[in-house]
Amino acid sequence: MSLKEISKVTGRAVHVPGDDIDTDRIIPARFMKCVTFDGLGEYMFYDVRKDADGNDRKHPLNDPSYEGASILISGNNFGCGSSREHAPQAIYRAGFRGVIAEGFAEIFFGNSTQLGMPCVTAEGKDIEKLVAAIEADPSTEVTIDLEAKKIRFGIAAIDCEIREGARSVLLNGHWDPLQDLLASEEQVEAVAGSLAYMAEK
Amino acid sequence: MGKSLFQKVWDAHSVRQLPNGQTQLLIGTHLIHEVTSPQAFGMLREKGIPVKYPHRTFATVDHIVPTNELAEPYSDPLAQAMITELRKNCEEYGVKFFDTTTGMQGIVHIVGPEQGITQPGTTIACGDSHTSTHGAFGAVAFGIGTSQVRDVLATQTMALNPLKVRRINVDGKLAPGVYAKDVILHIIRTLGVNGGTGFAYEYGGEVFDNFTMEERMTVCNMSIEGGARVGYVNPDETTFEYLKGRPYAPKGKDWDAAVERWQSFASDADCDYDDVVNIRAEDIAPTVTWGINPGQAVFIDQSVPKKEEGKTVSERASIAEALEHMQFEGGTAIKGVKVNVAFLGSCTNGRLSDLREVAQYLKGRKVHPDVQAICVPGSQGVSRIAEEMGIDQIFKDAGFEWRGAGCSMCLAMNPDKLVGDQLCASSSNRNFKGRQGSITGRTVLMSPLMVAAAAVTGEISDAREVFGILEPATV
Ligand code: SF4
Numbered sequence: 104m105s106l107k108e109i110s111k112v113t114g115r116a117v118h119v120p121g122d123d124i125d126t127d128r129i130i131p132a133r134f135m136k137c138v139t140f141d142g143l144g145e146y147m148f149y150d151v152r153k154d155a156d157g158n159d160r161k162h163p164l165n166d167p168s169y170e171g172a173s174i175l176i177s178g179n180n181f182g183c184g185s186s187r188e189h190a191p192q193a194i195y196r197a198g199f200r201g202v203i204a205e206g207f208a209e210i211f212f213g214n215s216t217q218l219g220m221p222c223v224t225a226e227g228k229d230i231e232k233l234v235a236a237i238e239a240d241p242s243t244e245v246t247i248d249l250e251a252k253k254i255r256f257g258i259a260a261i262d263c264e265i266r267e268g269a270r271s272v273l274l275n276g277h278w279d280p281l282q283d284l285l286a287s288e289e290q291v292e293a294v295a296g297s298l299a300y301m302a303e304k
Numbered sequence: 305m306g307k308s309l310f311q312k313v314w315d316a317h318s319v320r321q322l323p324n325g326q327t328q329l330l331i332g333t334h335l336i337h338e339v340t341s342p343q344a345f346g347m348l349r350e351k352g353i354p355v356k357y358p359h360r361t362f363a364t365v366d367h368i369v370p371t372n373e374l375a376e377p378y379s380d381p382l383a384q385a386m387i388t389e390l391r392k393n394c395e396e397y398g399v400k401f402f403d404t405t406t407g408m409q410g411i412v413h414i415v416g417p418e419q420g421i422t423q424p425g426t427t428i429a430c431g432d433s434h435t436s437t438h439g440a441f442g443a444v445a446f447g448i449g450t451s452q453v454r455d456v457l458a459t460q461t462m463a464l465n466p467l468k469v470r471r472i473n474v475d476g477k478l479a480p481g482v483y484a485k486d487v488i489l490h491i492i493r494t495l496g497v498n499g500g501t502g503f504a505y506e507y508g509g510e511v512f513d514n515f516t517m518e519e520r521m522t523v524c525n526m527s528i529e530g531g532a533r534v535g536y537v538n539p540d541e542t543t544f545e546y547l548k549g550r551p552y553a554p555k556g557k558d559w560d561a562a563v564e565r566w567q568s569f570a571s572d573a574d575c576d577y578d579d580v581v582n583i584r585a586e587d588i589a590p591t592v593t594w595g596i597n598p599g600q601a602v603f604i605d606q607s608v609p610k611k612e613e614g615k616t617v618s619e620r621a622s623i624a625e626a627l628e629h630m631q632f633e634g635g636t637a638i639k640g641v642k643v644n645v646a647f648l649g650s651c652t653n654g655r656l657s658d659l660r661e662v663a664q665y666l667k668g669r670k671v672h673p674d675v676q677a678i679c680v681p682g683s684q685g686v687s688r689i690a691e692e693m694g695i696d697q698i699f700k701d702a703g704f705e706w707r708g709a710g711c712s713m714c715l716a717m718n719p720d721k722l723v724g725d726q727l728c729a730s731s732s733n734r735n736f737k738g739r740q741g742s743i744t745g746r747t748v749l750m751s752p753l754m755v756a757a758a759a760v761t762g763e764i765s766d767a768r769e770v771f772g773i774l775e776p777a778t779v
């Protein structure tokens with residue numbers, strides 16, 4: 104069974120500036136007291152968006168001109184810290200379908216790919232150009248083109264990178280590996296049988 | 305050319321290459337807890353898929369358990385719902401659960417080793433980034449997301465890309481008062497919070513050869529704070545000694561066979577690393593963080609940096625953001641900063657040796673009246689032995705609160721939280737904004753003894769001065 108093939112993500116974009124934005128920032132731990140991921144979108148970047156009394160702070164994510172954006176732009180080492188899948192889940196459930204950053208933390212990147220939410224990297228100076236364009240006109244349509252490894256906005260385009268393995272699973276609709284993993288049961292049993300500790304209970 | 309432990313374990317557990325080019329890797333040991341597993345069980349249920357090898361998954365509850373309230377239902381209904389859900393899932397799928405009533409519950413990364421479940425030459429996964437802790441035993445241990453928890457439950461495998469291996473040698477001798485925590489904070493500060501991206505860190509050298517298992521765990525635990533998803537130490541006599549006689553360790557003639565097997569996984573002397581870093585133990589002093597990531601750290605006698613000291617625009621912005629959050633002025637000494645809370649615990653430093661080391665110096669001392677000090681054993685096992693040894697009494701006499709086992713104030717998913725802009729001297733592993741439960745709360749990471757020194761003096765202090773730990777006379 105193949106999933107949807109993802110070759111392009113198109114939509115308006117919003118910039119959340121900063122390097123090393125960690126998953127605690129993306130979804131504060133107190134909102135992880137849940138047994139399903141439903142409803143997490145509401146709490147994405149909660150402490151960045153709200154002050155201590157729960158009122159909106161001035162932040163791009165609260166700015167109505169970016170409402171409905173589906174591409175998130177940020178700095179280096181985005182998604183570092185905790186392995187919580189709640190972070191990409193929150194971003195996904197808040198309506199985002201792609202993330203552009205200077206760099207991603209490993210686990211966040213993997214978790215996002217597995218959700219079918221491409222994470223692409225671009226050079227800092229190129230991201231600046233992109234951000235300048237969306238800030239000048241928040242209605243700018245941005246496209247992450249995985250096939251061409253380009254990010255297009257208006258008449259401009261910048262290069263982007265994504266690890267080849269992730270790119271190919273997104274392009275060929277194998278981004279959720281469960282079906283593939285289930286397909287090799289005999290081989291799994293053979294490897295398990297070769298390892299003494301697998302028999303320990 | 306020889307092979308590294310990482311390569312050997314990887315090869316032994318590889319099932320096949322997936323259509324997407326990733327490797328399908330068998331995960332021998334799967335550890336789960338209440339926060340990242342319920343959604344995974346939910347997905348299995350939805351698809352009607354069973355757990356492939358239930359006997360290779362082990363569960364405990366740690367993040368949400370209150371440490372000051374034993375009876376259920378807990379006052380927080382959400383916490384109660386989470387523990388109930390885990391109980392239900394374990395029962396339904398036949399997974400062993402170290403529940404709160406078993407005397408074996410605790411932080412997942414403390415329980416695994418304590419029970420002898422964590423073994424050399426194995427692959428381990430857990431929906432928790434500090435799974436790297438288990439690498440201390442020469443296991444390849446990955447922190448994973450919830451969808452991967454689902455994959456491991458359903459297939460006992462997951463899809464991964466191989467990692468490069470960076471060997472980090474720490475040679476020489478650590479000075480008195482310098483601990484494993486200082487070693488890893490120093491490594492992260494040196495290599496950066498994302499310096500390890502794409503790497504497994506193999507720790508070695510004289511310092512690691514001499515370290516106890518608990519010290520090795522402290523270092524491996526924080527590998528992820530340096531961006532390395534996996535960190536490990538090659539198994540040796542220290543490892544085997546620790547495991548012998550533990551409930552899940554092999555017994556009798558299986559033991560000898562296991563030790564032989566385990567030894568065979570250690571990196572070959574002639575193996576080729578992708579990178580090698582050498583650090584001198586003598587260069588490491590007690591280290592404390594001043595900022596909002598674990599790499600923003602200084603030695604206790606240094607000053608917090610000024611914004612201008614950042615080498616790049618973004619580094620200057622990070623320093624400025626950190627200084628603002630921490631309410632520190634660049635260029636001032638870190639020593640002497642007032643603390644409000646002292647937290648001793650977590651999967652980094654909530655083990656018996658941590659508590660014992662502190663107790664030895666804390667005896668007869670008193671916590672500063674302005675400080676709330678809490679000591680949270682990492683597991684019920686740790687707390688039982690500590691109580692048998694009278695360590696709890698030393699803490700209580702000093703004015704520490706002695707709590708039940710759990711993650712406690714390491715993160716804000718239980719009642720233990722900072723309030724307002726309180727500053728916490730913490731033996732945990734993360735100082736991210738809001739990590740300890742208050743958006744404006746401030747965390748300063750340090751070794752357990754440095755936490756005790758801060759508790760006693762009411763300010764960030766050099767434990768060597770507070771407790772009279774002298775440098776050995778130079779010869
Ligand atoms: S003690 Fe802290 S870092 Fe360790 S598992 Fe618990 S919350 Fe995570």
